[in-house]
Amino acid sequence: MKHLSFLLMTLSFLVLSPSYKCNVKGEAGAMLPIRGLAIEAPKPESLDRFLYFIEEDLAPAHFNVLILRVDWNYAYQSHPELCDPNPLKQEDVKQIVALCREHGIRLVPQINLLGHQSWAETTHALLREYPQFDENPSVKTEDYTPWPNPERLYCKSYCPLHPEVHDVVFAVVDEVCDAFEADAFHAGMDEVFYLGEEECPRCHDKDKADLFAGEVTLIRNHLAEKGRQLMIWGDRLIDGRTTGIGEWEASYNDTWPAIDRIPKDVFICDWHYERADLTAVYFALKGFQVATCGYRNPDVCLQQIDDQQRFRAQSSPETAARFQGYIHTIWSGADHFLKRYYELKDGKQPGESKAGEAEGNGDEEEDRSGDVRSLLAVINAFTQQP
Numbered sequence: 001m002k003h004l005s006f007l008l009m010t011l012s013f014l015v016l017s018p019s020y021k022c023n024v025k026g027e028a029g030a031m032l033p034i035r036g037l038a039i040e041a042p043k044p045e046s047l048d049r050f051l052y053f054i055e056e057d058l059a060p061a062h063f064n065v066l067i068l069r070v071d072w073n074y075a076y077q078s079h080p081e082l083c084d085p086n087p088l089k090q091e092d093v094k095q096i097v098a099l100c101r102e103h104g105i106r107l108v109p110q111i112n113l114l115g116h117q118s119w120a121e122t123t124h125a126l127l128r129e130y131p132q133f134d135e136n137p138s139v140k141t142e143d144y145t146p147w148p149n150p151e152r153l154y155c156k157s158y159c160p161l162h163p164e165v166h167d168v169v170f171a172v173v174d175e176v177c178d179a180f181e182a183d184a185f186h187a188g189m190d191e192v193f194y195l196g197e198e199e200c201p202r203c204h205d206k207d208k209a210d211l212f213a214g215e216v217t218l219i220r221n222h223l224a225e226k227g228r229q230l231m232i233w234g235d236r237l238i239d240g241r242t243t244g245i246g247e248w249e250a251s252y253n254d255t256w257p258a259i260d261r262i263p264k265d266v267f268i269c270d271w272h273y274e275r276a277d278l279t280a281v282y283f284a285l286k287g288f289q290v291a292t293c294g295y296r297n298p299d300v301c302l303q304q305i306d307d308q309q310r311f312r313a314q315s316s317p318e319t320a321a322r323f324q325g326y327i328h329t330i331w332s333g334a335d336h337f338l339k340r341y342y343e344l345k346d347g348k349q350p351g352e353s354k355a356g357e358a359e360g361n362g363d364e365e366e367d368r369s370g371d372v373r374s375l376l377a378v379i380n381a382f383t384q385q386p
């Protein structure tokens with residue numbers, strides 16, 4: 001009996017001990033496979049500060065994925081008409097590539113495809129140069145009024161069934177992937193509100209989930225020809241009404257059944273900014289690799305990192321492997337953000353200027369330093385990972 005009591009005591013100690021749990025599960029507390037940041041690519045004049053940020057802040061904190069929103073900030077040779085004024089040149093990009101390679105950081109360039117082809121009154125380069133690709137040209141960005149507006153204009157979309165749109169889009173996708181020497185590409189595809197519109201002669205009678213799934217699959221197949229992986233934001237694949245997650249972080253416009261109509265090797269970036277919704281589980285159980293993405297609430301971001309570790313610890317090996325980690329997002333312009341980041345890190349109050357703020361839901365005023373404080377919290381969490 002003495003031996004049995006000792007055995008029971010030992011067992012109860014082992015079961016209650018956190019370190020034992022780590023050893024048994026093998027994952028709780030272990031480093032997540034993906035520790036990422038998604039941010040706008042820098043302007044050429046701020047490249048040095050951006051390289052410093054990679055070297056001094058991201059690399060020491062064990063970041064290993066950097067998603068860069070390039071869009072039209074690259075000197076595309078295939079379509080120079082789409083380039084921003086003074087875009088990044090190939091030699092600029094090669095500096096980022098070399099530094100990321102040195103530190104084991106996987107670079108993933110992003111161009112917003114399908115949606116996000118405009119912002120407020122501004123039509124972005126693709127539809128500015130190729131207005132025939134516009135899904136609903138009767139809605140004019142020049143007439144934009146703040147959301148909610150009668151036309152439900154948030155961002156413009158291109159028509160996924162236009163016979164010429166992919167010739168243009170895939171040329172720049174290939175070029176940006178070549179320049180960044182990337183084995184993955186992020187196509188955005190979030191918050192697509194205009195899809196299958198009544199006025200589009202090609203799409204008006206089509207199922208919206210089919211349209212969305214068709215575009216995802218087409219892009220995925222194009223990338224796969226060169227061994228590249230497609231990453232997208234996950235919101236259009238979540239049923240916004242049933243989940244109560246709403247029409248931004250999830251879909252009200254009937255795109256969500258597409259989750260069962262796209263290839264399983266599409267990587268899902270599952271973003272939730274105000275609350276740590278548990279939808280990563282949904283994607284993982286559907287067979288997708290998924291990373292949770294946070295933004296400007298430090299408590300939510302830390303909860304999301306913790307959740308990914310917990311999901312990995314509590315799942316079967318097959319499912320656990322699909323919880324790939326955490327990707328932090330920054331939605332200010334990169335140059336403006338880094339200025340505020342170093343101000344706060346150096347103990348000063350970050351500047352309150354609105355200049356440089358990029359796309360968002362229009363409520364950034366709530367907490368101007370939340371994005372900086374969140375990144376500092378995430379860097380601290382990643383630094384402390386074993």
Ligand SMILES: [Zn+2]
Nearest residue numbers: 159200202203
């Ligand atoms: Zn169309």
